[in-house]
Amino acid sequence: MGMSEKMNIREIADLAGVSVATVSRVINHSASVKPQTREHVQQVMKEHNYVPSATARDLSFQRSQVVAVVIPDLKNPYFYGLIEGITRVAEKNRFQVLIFNTNEDPGKEAEALEAIRERNVAGILITAAGVRDERTGRMLTEYQESGTPVVLIDRFIEDGDTLDTVMADNESGSYEAVSELIAQGHDRIAIIAGEKSLSPVYERELGYRRALTEHGIRVREMYIAYGDQMADKSYLCMRRLMSLSKPPTAVFCGNNQMTLGALRYLNEHGIRTGEDIGIIGFDDIDVLNKLGIPLSVVDRSEKDMGKKAMELLLRHMKNQDAPARHVSVPTRLILRGSERAACVEPLQSRAGRKRKAQKEE
Amino acid sequence: MGMSEKMNIREIADLAGVSVATVSRVINHSASVKPQTREHVQQVMKEHNYVPSATARDLSFQRSQVVAVVIPDLKNPYFYGLIEGITRVAEKNRFQVLIFNTNEDPGKEAEALEAIRERNVAGILITAAGVRDERTGRMLTEYQESGTPVVLIDRFIEDGDTLDTVMADNESGSYEAVSELIAQGHDRIAIIAGEKSLSPVYERELGYRRALTEHGIRVREMYIAYGDQMADKSYLCMRRLMSLSKPPTAVFCGNNQMTLGALRYLNEHGIRTGEDIGIIGFDDIDVLNKLGIPLSVVDRSEKDMGKKAMELLLRHMKNQDAPARHVSVPTRLILRGSERAACVEPLQSRAGRKRKAQKEE
DNA sequence: TTGTATGCGTTATCAC
């Protein structure tokens, strides 16, 4: 047993003395089968170690049990949190996950979407690289219209209004972080933003601006640095900021990679976070926790975002023409001390403020 | 165009005024087709935005253009290096990659291998979680025997002798690292090893022992700590080691996660690497480089391992009964200073020793 | 409740 050659449904049917239709019904629990027959068939299947062919099922059903996940950077830990959430829900619903990494390259993204076309996937989950690339927008809406639901995660795209979305509440997350910096007494607060065309980048900058404005601090453009989502550019941003005649006393970093680049600059120049300068990052960085390096961050539970996205997809798969739904996932400010600096005085007593040391599991 | 409904090969054939067979030939460049007809058919396909169905092709061909990749921990950066290498070669050969994450759980691994069965994949690449789990071993050899080639990456499994393997040269990598520590003058050198049943763990310990022995240093069991591949346990190992009456002056860490745990202990206790204690880790840790924290490591180019593995798979796909081949990927010692300690004196002048600051791209 | 027959979109084996 186990050593048996590959069997098909017809052979099982013959061995069980029933028709292929009956075997099919047993496999799919589709229609009613006499309990006796059912058990007998199951027995035969087990005995012969039979596994139905997903390929054949997909062809007949005209749709596969696979969802495509298209992400821009597999190296970024944010995304495997996302994938984990997606996978968990997908598995529960007997879906498999096909991952495409685009390396932030709209061209590769278009290729991926093309490759996906020939596989008749049940749905697509995507954090788009080509947010301004017409190919991406066009192909995604085409998918949606031809019955393959699409969920946008983390980033809007041009002409993507008809698609489901799962986004973090970037604006309010940033607002909260910058407000905390202000509460700590900082008033020269910089932001290292990313690639402007990405919606989260824009929203985070918006939150930054609102926090300053609402607290009566003037927004100074020289304290706004634009990077490219990557660590190296952010390092340069940090250098520019710190060489201003009045350098910021606190910096809000727009994503995890850029936070790392900023920290490198500080490390290299002996500037201590939480001491000489206040730092808050966007997205928790697991490895810093493992290293015991305390960094305050805006955390957005990427696992939840993944789950939510897959749930939206399932919903849309069941109801083809459900109206687009837009889910916003709340962020959470996790304070670990790096937001402080010795050179500033907290504006108000913050005794009793909760400091969460770890993300929940 | 683009808005067109899904077409099949028959419709294209009709539109082009040829038979399905001819269209198929054009698609697959399989047999010779008159250049004129070929061009005409291609024209029609393009015009109608036709994409052949991979599902149907797979069914007919009795094999899909998908390879399954089964890994134990998607969160570990080592593995996405691996995946990147695999994907690169796979894409070039028009294969897609289906990723399964087992979380080091043999049960989930068995489930994954079961799920893979129904998809008729072209091959399987796996870093096994269930190295001692008979299910894993049995299923993998069954796959191999039934014509679906399997390549083991990074870890041997029980009864897996007939399978292709791609392994790092763990023993010599460790030997080299520990030898360097000895050259730096260390003689109380500890190792934080991992889960004993994993072959790389065993081999790395072997290299450690050989280095000590060959340099006339007695191996002391108290300097050998066994963890579980994870950071937290390693933290505890480090604590035990450092509370010995004669604590080690250098520690060799058996994998990236364990290195992080060890570093956390040192951070928390103000013990400086490269200064108060010598540290060399196994596997480069990208994020430390991004942070500008210098750590000497044994690097094993996981991307290369991935490429090699995929190449082995392709080879075995073309030649069903090629004999099992075992590829060993060399490691490389990258010295960044953390191997030194002020309390010891280098044994020999090492002027001119190359110190590579970065991994090549 | 069960069986028969057809279709799903390809590839491959024949003929011509």
Place this chain on the structure above:
DNA sequence: GTGATAACGCATACAA
């Protein structure tokens, strides 16, 4: 070179 046509393994409408 090209065209019919039979697989491939399953799901399902329709019959019984």
